[in-house]
Amino acid sequence: MARGELSKALLEANGNRRLRRHLAQQLEELHIAPPVAASSRQALEAPIYVLHLLTNSLPYTNSGYTQRSHKVLRALKAHGVPAQAVTRLAYPLVVGKWPRSERELIDGVAYHRLLPNFYPGTRRKRHEKSVDKLVAMVREQHFSVIHTTTNFPNAIVASRVAQRCGVPWVYEVRGELERTWLSRLPIELQEDAEHSEFYRLARQQETAYASAADAVVTLSEISRAQLIERGVDADKIHVIPNAMDEELLTTIYDRRQLREDLGLPVHRKIVGSVTSVVDYEGLDVLIRSLQYLPEDVMVLIVGDGVAKPALEQSAVDIGVEDRVIFAGRKPATEITQWYGVLDAFIVPRHDTPVCRTVTPLKALQAQALGIPVIASDLPALREVTGGVESYVPAGDVRALAAAIESVKETEAGKQWVATRTWSAAAEEYEKLYHSLR
Incomplete structure (x- = not known):
């Protein structure tokens, strides 16, 4: 069966x-x-x-x-x-x-x-x-x-x-x-x-x-x-x-204040995702990338799902459990502030048929807020983000770590997503x- x-x-x-x-x-x-x-x-x-x-x-x-x-x-x-x-x-x-x-x-x-x-x-x-x-x-x-x-x-x-x-x-x-x-x-x-x-x-x-x-x-x-x-x-x-909602393009937020309000470290680089915690999302790759990143880099995962226990154990097994925060599922009214604490939004999906085809909504919200996106180099992810973000081979831990270490904020994502509104x-x-x- x-x-x-x-x-x-x-x-x-x-x-x-x-x-x-x-x-x-x-x-x-x-x-x-x-x-x-x-x-x-x-x-x-x-x-x-x-x-x-x-x-x-x-x-x-x-x-x-x-x-x-x-x-x-x-x-x-x-x-x-x-x-x-x-x-x-x-x-x-x-x-x-x-x-x-x-x-x-x-x-x-x-x-x-x-x-x-x-x-x-x-x-x-x-x-x-x-x-x-x-x-x-x-x-x-x-x-x-x-x-x-x-x-x-x-x-x-x-x-x-x-x-x-x-x-x-x-x-x-x-x-x-x-x-x-x-x-x-x-x-x-x-x-x-x-x-x-x-x-x-x-x-x-x-x-x-x-x-x-x-x-x-x-x-x-x-x-x-x-x-x-x-x-x-x-x-x-x-x-x-x-x-995405047009008002996100003009949303102003204070990353430092948001982190203080949510009890997150203020002076460390925080990268992560707001997502369903399932295997094909590739969050295991994100966690393993911490082995090749400076100690001040942390991973934040907002969401819940069947893969969470295995991911928690993986973090323990490789000794990075103190650098991974599982924030759990959050109400829709609070999601924007959880995006706002991130230095980079990561979409590390595995190279599977469904991930090559399905275009997730979450990356657009990050782009609208001016948060740089790093995604697996899959056709659907390139299409949904306009090809203007950073892309790494799916499953390549070292390449993801290198992209995280060198990530910089640009206006390209926000300019792209301005053409993708619900009004249109x-x-x-x-x-x-x-x-x-």
Whole structure:
């Protein structure tokens, strides 16, 4: 099962009914084909009214995904494009959190919660219930476009709602399910797993639903090119990259004061990242680079995740534990000050398929604040940072240490990121929605 051979695992799970049920449902979901497009569609009139179907959202989940969703929705509203959001069935209950109500206003953006009286026991029935509830919402509130994001279970629901309501739907490819799954496996298993049943079927589903959508959004030219190679119509793929808030460009902060306020050393060089603490982020490389750096250099990691215990042990093993600060996860309202204490922002991602394609939001925030970025020399990282920062070979500890030691502040990053604002993104979304007429 861990290597993605689901049918084989199903045959071998004879005595485990719960595991068999889970595997059977997963296999079924991987074979649910997109519906045939509606033969008749209502005319798309102004103003266009958009419903975003999301996996999760603020305030219950704080991640790059939820931050992009919220920034986009806020920018659309400011741009005069009516848009609301709805999260997947039973969220946030399914992550152990109780919603305040079935409709919440966050910074003026409406988020709807699909809270069923009972939670269906199978994936297919959950999709069916989601579709029924969303069809009622679309018809009642007269939404004219459905916009959803990866992964494909969202597309299963969105495509069926669009078909029944006779409206167009947009599929936003923010990540790659199969490659993200692959990146979480031990390195020695990844080559075989890339040819596994799960990898093949998940990739097939993502391609099928991107092909079925009326329009596709990607976050990078790299992702767009890969979708075209997989057979998705190039004419309907729109690149709307990650962006940042314009006010960050004029944010003034006192690094020394921030460090004093947060209890951090004032006179030492502090480099680090604000990130999910997972293996593919390459934070192990950052920690090991301390062996080749002066004693006054420290690493700050803001965030949490499954890789944290191993990283803490690694710091102990190489004798740098007193030079690494694990600050943990911080509220979104405090993130800017944690960026502000850094002398350099590091994105040391490993050279994996997902890291070569997915463009992270976090580096843009550092650039907007004028903090120099040092990143692994991967296509996605060069694209998202405009090619104006410092880049080192992925996994090269000594090269990263040398870049950290020689890093200097410049205006290049801030000048680049000034062209990547959420306001500009909203304009592109509006053009996309109007193209669906």
